[in-house]
Amino acid sequence: MCMRGWTIADSDDLSDLFLCGTEVEGSCQAIGKDPKLSKSLLGYVMDGKNRLLAIKDAKGKTQARMIERLLCDEESKRPVLFIERVYPANADQE
Numbered sequence: 359m360c361m362r363g364w365t366i367a368d369s370d371d372l373s374d375l376f377l378c379g380t381e382v383e384g385s386c387q388a389i390g391k392d393p394k395l396s397k398s399l400l401g402y403v404m405d406g407k408n409r410l411l412a413i414k415d416a417k418g419k420t421q422a423r424m425i426e427r428l429l430c431d432e433e434s435k436r437p438v439l440f441i442e443r444v445y446p447a448n449a450d451q452e
Contacts (some may be wrong), residue, residue, distance in 0.1 A: 363416025368426075370409045375402045378410050381420040384446055411441070413449075422449035 367374070376399065379387025386395035402408045402425065409426040427440040 361415070364421075365414050367412045367414055368409060369412065370406075372403055374410050374412060374420075375408065378402065378412065378420065378423050378425070382423055382446060383421075422446065 369375070376389065379385035379396065379399065380389045382388075386392070387399050388396060389399070402410075407428045409428075411424040411426055412420045413422040415421050422444050424444055425442045429438045429440050430436070431438050
């Protein structure tokens with residue numbers, strides 16, 4: 359099922375990373391909620407290996423997200439792309 363106007367954004371933009379949990383329903387990584395839960399949010403922004411893969415609706419609001427990390431395999435000395443699961447877990451997989 360194709361949803362008109364929806365986009366997938368691959369971003370390292372500071373505002374996207376800061377808001378990655380604020381726009382997603384039920385996320386604890388939200389600005390304005392309990393600081394104990396969102397204290398690691400700054401880590402997304404401060405660490406250059408982090409990127410955001412966001413699924414945005416026609417209004418530009420993030421409906422689901424994944425954090426991507428570019429890492430290095432210590433043994434082979436080759437780059438590795440680590441991609442977290444889609445959040446929220448109940449997001450429509452289509």
